Amino acid sequence: MKSASKKEIIMDTAESLFYQHGFHAVGVKSILDQVGVAPMTMYYHFQSKEILTQEILKRRGERYIQFLDEKINRENSLTTYVDSLIKAHMDWLKNDGFNGCLFLRAKQEYEGINEEIAAISKGHKQRMLNTMEKDVQLFGASSTVGKQLFMILEGITSAAQISSLEEVEETAGILAKNLYTDM
Known part of the structure; x- marks a missing residue:
């Protein structure tokens, strides 16, 4: 080997x-x-379990970004973008397990103990928020729509802990439709 x-x-x-x-x-x-x-x-x-943890989080973050980039559609319309982003996130949860968010777990377990690990976790979430704010602006939407979309994805991850994925996906679709009517 x-x-x-x-x-x-x-x-x-x-x-x-x-x-x-x-x-x-x-x-x-x-x-x-x-x-x-x-x-x-x-x-x-x-060198340590903490270095291993940092490397895992960095790799997982890049894997998630790459997964989304391969699946989301940034070319047609805001509706297409949002629908494809929600579907991609749901696919991630279905394929990569849905035991909550590893980044939030790391932040919770390491904040105040190892700020480098907590910072990687926060950085991943901030990167996602920034990307969504920027992406929705391509379609003439305000960055507030990006924030709302980010919160929908975070809610999906949390709700998947207590509800069926089908129910979560359906509810996320309803919330997404509200984004379009608020514009």
Whole structure:
């Protein structure tokens, strides 16, 4: 097994464990046992669990952005953009699990303890908000519509914890329609 693939396996395993159980509930030993590597292998790639966490969050953020970029339509109309963004976010939840937001979990667990991790989490959310504000302006909408859209996506992620994905998607569609009538 190549060194780079071991790094990816460690990251994949840790991300899955963190997503299922939380960051503080998962120790390095659990990750190493699951991957089947020695501590030296992990520490060769990551100086600490916190560095591993930072790398996982950065990678997940880029993966999410790339996923959205491949699925959303920024070319036709605001309606098409919003509908495609909501559908893409729903697809992400369906395909990548829906155990809440890993970024918010990291912020909650690390704020006041490790500000670098908390900053990565906040930075991801700010990047999403900024992108949506900018995108809706392409269609002549105000940045307020982008903020509302951001809040719809955040609500989708939270509501998926207690409601069926079908119900969440339907409600998000209703909220999106209200965006168009408010313009």
